[in-house]
Amino acid sequence: MNVFGLYNYWIVIFLMMTGFYVVISSGNLVKKIVGLSLFQASVFILYISLGKITGGTVPILREGITLYSNPLPHVLILTAIVVGVSTTALGLALVVRIKEAYDTVEEDEIHQQDESL
Amino acid sequence: MILSQLPALQVTLPLIAAPLCLLVRSGRAAWGIALFASAASFAVAVLLLSRVLDQGTLSYEFGGWAAPWGIEYRVDIVNVFVLFVVTAITTVVLFFANDSVRKEVDASRQSLFYTVWLLCLTGLVGLVMTGDAFNLFVFLEISSLSSYVLIAFGKDRRALTASYQYLVMGTIGATFVLIGVGLLYMMTGTLNMADLADRLPAVMATRTVRAALAFLVVGISLKLALFPLHLWLPNAYAFAPSAVTAFLAATATKVAFYVLLRFLFTVFGVTFAFEAMPLGIILAVLGAAAILSTSAVAIFQDDIKRMLAYSSVAQIGYMVLGLSMASVAGLTASILHLFNHALMKGGLFLALGCMAYRLGSVRLGALAGAGYRMPWTMGAFLVGGLSLIGIPLTAGFLSKWYLVQAALGQGWWPVLVVVIVGSLLAVVYVWRVVEMAYLRRPNDSDASAVREAPLSLLLPTWFLIGANLYFGIHTRLSVGIAGKAAAVLMGQSQ
Amino acid sequence: MRDNPVLRVVTKIIVPVIFLFALYVQFHGDYGPGGGFQAGVIFAAGLILYGLIFGTESIRCLISTRFLRALIAAGLLLFASVGFLPLLMGWNYLDYDALGQNPLSGQHLGIFLVELGVGITVAAVMVTIFVAFAGRRDS
Numbered sequence: 001m002n003v004f005g006l007y008n009y010w011i012v013i014f015l016m017m018t019g020f021y022v023v024i025s026s027g028n029l030v031k032k033i034v035g036l037s038l039f040q041a042s043v044f045i046l047y048i049s050l051g052k053i054t055g056g057t058v059p060i061l062r063e064g065i066t067l068y069s070n071p072l073p074h075v076l077i078l079t080a081i082v083v084g085v086s087t088t089a090l091g092l093a094l095v096v097r098i099k100e101a102y103d104t105v106e107e108d109e110i111h112q113q114d115e116s117l
Numbered sequence: 118m119i120l121s122q123l124p125a126l127q128v129t130l131p132l133i134a135a136p137l138c139l140l141v142r143s144g145r146a147a148w149g150i151a152l153f154a155s156a157a158s159f160a161v162a163v164l165l166l167s168r169v170l171d172q173g174t175l176s177y178e179f180g181g182w183a184a185p186w187g188i189e190y191r192v193d194i195v196n197v198f199v200l201f202v203v204t205a206i207t208t209v210v211l212f213f214a215n216d217s218v219r220k221e222v223d224a225s226r227q228s229l230f231y232t233v234w235l236l237c238l239t240g241l242v243g244l245v246m247t248g249d250a251f252n253l254f255v256f257l258e259i260s261s262l263s264s265y266v267l268i269a270f271g272k273d274r275r276a277l278t279a280s281y282q283y284l285v286m287g288t289i290g291a292t293f294v295l296i297g298v299g300l301l302y303m304m305t306g307t308l309n310m311a312d313l314a315d316r317l318p319a320v321m322a323t324r325t326v327r328a329a330l331a332f333l334v335v336g337i338s339l340k341l342a343l344f345p346l347h348l349w350l351p352n353a354y355a356f357a358p359s360a361v362t363a364f365l366a367a368t369a370t371k372v373a374f375y376v377l378l379r380f381l382f383t384v385f386g387v388t389f390a391f392e393a394m395p396l397g398i399i400l401a402v403l404g405a406a407a408i409l410s411t412s413a414v415a416i417f418q419d420d421i422k423r424m425l426a427y428s429s430v431a432q433i434g435y436m437v438l439g440l441s442m443a444s445v446a447g448l449t450a451s452i453l454h455l456f457n458h459a460l461m462k463g464g465l466f467l468a469l470g471c472m473a474y475r476l477g478s479v480r481l482g483a484l485a486g487a488g489y490r491m492p493w494t495m496g497a498f499l500v501g502g503l504s505l506i507g508i509p510l511t512a513g514f515l516s517k518w519y520l521v522q523a524a525l526g527q528g529w530w531p532v533l534v535v536v537i538v539g540s541l542l543a544v545v546y547v548w549r550v551v552e553m554a555y556l557r558r559p560n561d562s563d564a565s566a567v568r569e570a571p572l573s574l575l576l577p578t579w580f581l582i583g584a585n586l587y588f589g590i591h592t593r594l595s596v597g598i599a600g601k602a603a604a605v606l607m608g609q610s611q
Numbered sequence: 612m613r614d615n616p617v618l619r620v621v622t623k624i625i626v627p628v629i630f631l632f633a634l635y636v637q638f639h640g641d642y643g644p645g646g647g648f649q650a651g652v653i654f655a656a657g658l659i660l661y662g663l664i665f666g667t668e669s670i671r672c673l674i675s676t677r678f679l680r681a682l683i684a685a686g687l688l689l690f691a692s693v694g695f696l697p698l699l700m701g702w703n704y705l706d707y708d709a710l711g712q713n714p715l716s717g718q719h720l721g722i723f724l725v726e727l728g729v730g731i732t733v734a735a736v737m738v739t740i741f742v743a744f745a746g747r748r749d750s
């Protein structure tokens with residue numbers, strides 16, 4: 001079994017680290033939210049790839065089929081996606097109001113304005 | 118019949134009241150609905166507490182789906198105690214909120230404010246009740262998202278950046294929890310906590326389960342504001358509206374602490390978390406570091422709300438220190454401190470809310486001479502501060518006493534030093550406020566109009582402060598339940 | 612964008628179809644793939660497309676912000692109170708077996724009403740988010 005046999009996990013790790021890096025390194029508040037969404041999306045893929053069963057088909061009851069994929073992770077992740085959407089919407093709404101209050105969305109400029117008070 | 122439905126009512130009452138608040142236009146009506154829902158859920162929590170004391174653990178199956186498949190709510194002595202604290206605090210703080218919020222939040226947004234408040238309460242209560250690991254994540258996000266909104270209601274524009282920072286860190290924490298739950302599901306195929314506890318020992322030695330433990334602990338610690346993951350907390354508490362600060366400080370971190378207890382002791386078990394993995398020493402060091410470093414930082418704060426926020430991080434350190442001992446005595450101290458800290462920080466932040474109401478600011482300089490102008494408010498702050506330091510006859514003394522006893526019982530004498538130094542640092546930062554309020558002359562020009570805060574604010578404040586004194590003397594209820602809860606947590610896992 | 616005749620005509624043709632499809636997904640959700648979440652988002656997508664082409668104020672003419680807020684609350688209330696019905700009859704919360712003559716029809720009715728509540732709330736929330744962001748400068 002080679003390292004690339006579990007390629008789905010490699011994709012998850014790559015996406016997760018990319019998202020995390022953007023959150024940490026970017027000073028732009030909108031880009032941080034983008035990174036955060038990417039970070040969450042990687043976990044969605046982790047869950048969805050859990051549900052795959054080798055040889056399993058769509059989990060709808062039909063004659064002559066005994067092996068189904070596991071639908072539970074999909075249902076769970078539907079909820080997590082809704083949570084992710086709300087987080088993104090709330091984050092962006094905050095950014096809009098920060099922009100109105102500070103006239104910038106760059107973190108260091110906001111710090112400068114706060115310290116000069 | 119209705120008694121068997123109590124666990125469902127506990128969560129659905131605030132959930133149903135939230136959209137009702139959204140429908141009404143006036144802030145006062147929304148406040149009435151919110152207060153009614155909180156009081157009702159407090160009544161439910163009291164009924165649940167008495168039932169659990171009588172009959173032991175209650176289980177409730179949602180939709181009639183049996184436990185490992187359906188979502189199960191499990192109420193035992195541990196979470197019913199936390200429920201009691203959360204619902205009591207929200208009810209008292211809502212009494213306070215009416216006048217305080219009218220001053221700090223625009224009239225047009227007050228009904229939204231109470232809607233979000235109730236959603237936050239729903240999230241916190243659900244988080245405590247649920248026996249399902251994924252359901253826990255959902256409630257965690259409900260409570261987190263609504264607390265970001267509540268913080269952003271603050272008047273200062275820095276409330277927005279504080280809320281944003283909390284959103285980023287909170288989402289990372291919650292996503293870590295989600296990853297941890299996913300890894301556990303991967304190994305066991307179940308999400309029910311009791312079922313997880315049964316199935317985990319078979320796969321305990323795998324790297325996946327260890328990774329799950331790490332993700333869960335780090336994720337929950339972010340929500341818990343465990344040092345050094347506490348960076349979001351001081352700003353969030355400092356710039357939120359007064360009532361929100363009191364509510365969140367007294368409930369949100371406590372609930373996160375409960376979640377940590379639940380995962381470490383019920384799901385993973387003591388043997389895995391503290392013997393196979395070196396969690397005990399890690400948490401002990403972080404707890405001690407939290408007490409010493411954030412108490413020291415608190416001394417240098419000019420904004421008193423911020424000072425108390427740093428002190429909150431230190432108090433979380435005491436709780437985690439008790440947890441890290443992984444013994445019945447240590448856990449008793451932790452759970453007792455959870456209860457006592459909710460009372461004292463609730464009371465202290467409400468006293469600060471009274472000051473903000475009259476003085477318009479809670480910076481140290483604004484308080485000069487306030488001890489004579491607002492004697493009852495400052496008196497409340499003083500008693501709360503004594504409890505925070507841990508003077509005998511206050512609630513704060515008891516939990517520190519139990520903590521030190523537990524530590525000495527295990528030969529952890531450095532804990533004694535940490536607790537003493539932490540308490541001395543607390544003396545210093547409480548003294549700074551007391552000195553300013555009682556020993557400085559007021560600058561007469563601007564503060565001559567300052568009067569005592571209105572009764573509607575003072576009563577809830579003194580209710581919580583009085584509870585500090587009451588539970589400092591009458592220990593049967595709090596210590597008794599904390600001891601039983603600790604025994605349940607340790608007993609289940611052995 | 613409302614000056615471009617192609618966009619205007621295509622939008623006017625396509626929006627009713629989107630609504631129809633949303634209703635199909637909504638009311639087939641209990642037997643086939645679909646349900647309240649998807650239907651709500653599709654329905655909102657129709658309105659948002661309309662708003663993109665004709666401006667957010669045209670959505671506001673159609674549905675006031677106040678009404679949208681009431682819809683959000685109503686959907687959630689419908690969802691939660693359907694859960695309460697079994698409770699009043701002595702069953703557990705959300706146990707729809709109580710709602711019909713037999714478990715099958717009970718579950719069917721329960722899930723139908725819940726999905727309706729979800730659909731209303733999701734559609735209203737999506738449109739509210741769009742109007743709140745896109746219409747921010749007008750207000």
